[in-house]
Amino acid sequence: MKTLRIGSGAGYSGDRIEPAVELAEKGDLDYLVFECLAERTIALAQQARLSDPEAGFDPLLSERMRRVLPFVGRGREVGQRRLRLISNMGAANPLAAAREVRRIAVELGLHGLKVAAVTGDDVLAILKASPEQMLDNGATIASLGDRLISANAYLGAEGIVEALEADADVVITGRVADPSLFLAPQLFEFGWAADDWTRLGRGTLIGHLLECAGQITGGYFADPGVKEVPNLARLGFPLAEVDAEGRAVISKVDGSGGRINTATCTEQMIYEVHDPAAYLTPDVTADFSGVSFHPVATDEVRAEGADGRSRPGTLKVSVGYLDGWIGEGQISYGGPGALARAQLARNVVLERLQLTGVAFDDVRAELIGVDALHGGALGSRAAAEPWEVRLRVAARCSDKAEAVRIGNEVETLYTNGPYGGGGATKGVRQVVAVASLLMPRDAIKAQVHLEDAS
Amino acid sequence: MSTVKLRELAHSRTGDKGDTSNISVIAFKSEDYPRLVHALTAERVAEHFAELLGDDALRVLRYELPKVGALNFVLPGILKGGVTRSLALDAHGKALGAALLDIDV
Numbered sequence: 001m002k003t004l005r006i007g008s009g010a011g012y013s014g015d016r017i018e019p020a021v022e023l024a025e026k027g028d029l030d031y032l033v034f035e036c037l038a039e040r041t042i043a044l045a046q047q048a049r050l051s052d053p054e055a056g057f058d059p060l061l062s063e064r065m066r067r068v069l070p071f072v073g074r075g076r077e078v079g080q081r082r083l084r085l086i087s088n089m090g091a092a093n094p095l096a097a098a099r100e101v102r103r104i105a106v107e108l109g110l111h112g113l114k115v116a117a118v119t120g121d122d123v124l125a126i127l128k129a130s131p132e133q134m135l136d137n138g139a140t141i142a143s144l145g146d147r148l149i150s151a152n153a154y155l156g157a158e159g160i161v162e163a164l165e166a167d168a169d170v171v172i173t174g175r176v177a178d179p180s181l182f183l184a185p186q187l188f189e190f191g192w193a194a195d196d197w198t199r200l201g202r203g204t205l206i207g208h209l210l211e212c213a214g215q216i217t218g219g220y221f222a223d224p225g226v227k228e229v230p231n232l233a234r235l236g237f238p239l240a241e242v243d244a245e246g247r248a249v250i251s252k253v254d255g256s257g258g259r260i261n262t263a264t265c266t267e268q269m270i271y272e273v274h275d276p277a278a279y280l281t282p283d284v285t286a287d288f289s290g291v292s293f294h295p296v297a298t299d300e301v302r303a304e305g306a307d308g309r310s311r312p313g314t315l316k317v318s319v320g321y322l323d324g325w326i327g328e329g330q331i332s333y334g335g336p337g338a339l340a341r342a343q344l345a346r347n348v349v350l351e352r353l354q355l356t357g358v359a360f361d362d363v364r365a366e367l368i369g370v371d372a373l374h375g376g377a378l379g380s381r382a383a384a385e386p387w388e389v390r391l392r393v394a395a396r397c398s399d400k401a402e403a404v405r406i407g408n409e410v411e412t413l414y415t416n417g418p419y420g421g422g423g424a425t426k427g428v429r430q431v432v433a434v435a436s437l438l439m440p441r442d443a444i445k446a447q448v449h450l451e452d453a454s
Numbered sequence: 455m456s457t458v459k460l461r462e463l464a465h466s467r468t469g470d471k472g473d474t475s476n477i478s479v480i481a482f483k484s485e486d487y488p489r490l491v492h493a494l495t496a497e498r499v500a501e502h503f504a505e506l507l508g509d510d511a512l513r514v515l516r517y518e519l520p521k522v523g524a525l526n527f528v529l530p531g532i533l534k535g536g537v538t539r540s541l542a543l544d545a546h547g548k549a550l551g552a553a554l555l556d557i558d559v
Contacts, residue, residue, distance in 0.1 A: 274471070
């Protein structure tokens with residue numbers, strides 16, 4: 001029976017590159033998929049595109065392509081698996097990204113590679129035409145005015161399938177739902193119908209398990225003494241071998257670091273899921289509530305029991321907008337009495353912000369090592385006072401000059417604050433916020449563009 | 455049955471979407487799953503994170519996944535504005551699950 005081997009080459013934009021190269025070289029793969037778009041990545045990329053029309057795609061696209069393109073299509077002539085690449089690294093500019101992939105292919109002396117770009121996710125113009133539409137945070141599109149940066153719909157697998165039908169070796173997209181990047185090759189290779197909800201649900205589970213790369217092979221898992229993971233510095237990325245029924249075994253390249261067992265698979269299945277019986281994607285309403293995992297061999301786990309129901313009638317659109325500035329300052333205290341001095345420093349800064357009339361919308365002053373992660377009640381469960389404590393003050397301001405004053409007030413603790421403060425840092429950054437709304441799916445259509453083969 | 459810390463019976467992973475966090479709690483041994491179902495109600499978890507949830511404490515939801523011996527807690531509002539606007543050091547709330555493992559069951 002025909003099987004498909006799909007690997008995961010990145011779980012986020014800045015992810016490690018050599019595990020992807022290892023998969024391309026030794027994974028005996030049909031497809032290597034790179035998932036690189038977090039919630040607001042496109043909004044940031046869109047800002048880059050505004051200042052340079054050829055920019056706006058993933059900053060690591062070029063390096064990743066240089067490293068893995070030499071393996072693409074390699075097995076084809078010898079009747080083995082032919083490697084193809086799929087990625088959302090196009091971000092705000094899939095067309096420019098596809099041109100860059102082709103440029104690198106030529107530079108590497110690789111001829112005949114077909115590169116496709118999938119567009120249609122950018123719905124900014126559609127939204128601007130109906131500014132009365134409301135976001136999930138209650139604001140209307142009109143109220144954002146010039147602060148509106150980007151609006152991208154989460155596309156499903158359709159555009160990628162069309163690119164694969166056109167025989168593309170590399171498919172570059174903008175915003176596509178993460179699991180859809182992995183579902184697309186299954187739909188294409190196995191010829192599943194677009195309303196075969198059960199198989200689409202199974203294929204979506206595979207995508208969801210793979211989309212965070214190292215998070216299923218032992219990354220984000222190790223807890224010394226409780227959950228051990230060997231060789232984390234050499235963590236291997238996952239691959240799934242899938243059959244036409246959507247049955248799959250998750251594994252990794254022999255000799256790579258990390259661990260795959262039912263525990264790592266279960267953690268990843270529930271990751272970023274709310275109702276496990278209704279995981280909404282553009283392709284299907286997937287049902288993971290009946291999934292179970294079974295060890296097959298060392299670092300090999302079979303997943304079964306996923307199901308699906310009809311897909312939602314709407315697509316989620318992420319809207320990026322400028323939302324003021326965050327100013328921040330930090331300073332550390334150490335040794336006996338460090339906690340009391342850090343608490344005094346915190347009170348001094350908060351009082352100074354009032355005294356000097358800094359205009360902020362919201363402020364947060366936390367003690368790193370004490371209450372920054374989980375608040376004061378849980379933080380007080382510590383058995384002893386910490387040896388060192390770091391004060392961190394952050395505030396959101398509509399004006400940049402006001403945000404700069406936050407870090408300055410922390411820094412002046414050096415000569416004006418409690419005894420022994422050290423290592424002060426300060427900074428200010430523009431806030432690119434993201435909100436969402438739903439659009440009817442028939443308003444949005446994926447388009448495929450083929451770069452000429454060379 | 456004696457009281458133990460959840461960390462002895464289960465492991466956990468935290469995910470984020472907007473300003474909502476989800477925290478899985480997965481039994482190391484399937485025979486301990488019923489104990490988790492009994493002890494770890496949505497109310498218990500809301501109480502554990504009361505300071506962080508504030509008025510959102512009543513919105514905590516729990517889903518059961520008996521086939522993998524897991525519970526999934528969904529905590530809307532706990533990320534206060536979400537990763538893009540939050541002033542918190544850990545804007546994603548990635549470290550929240552580790553705090554839940556200190557709860558007594």
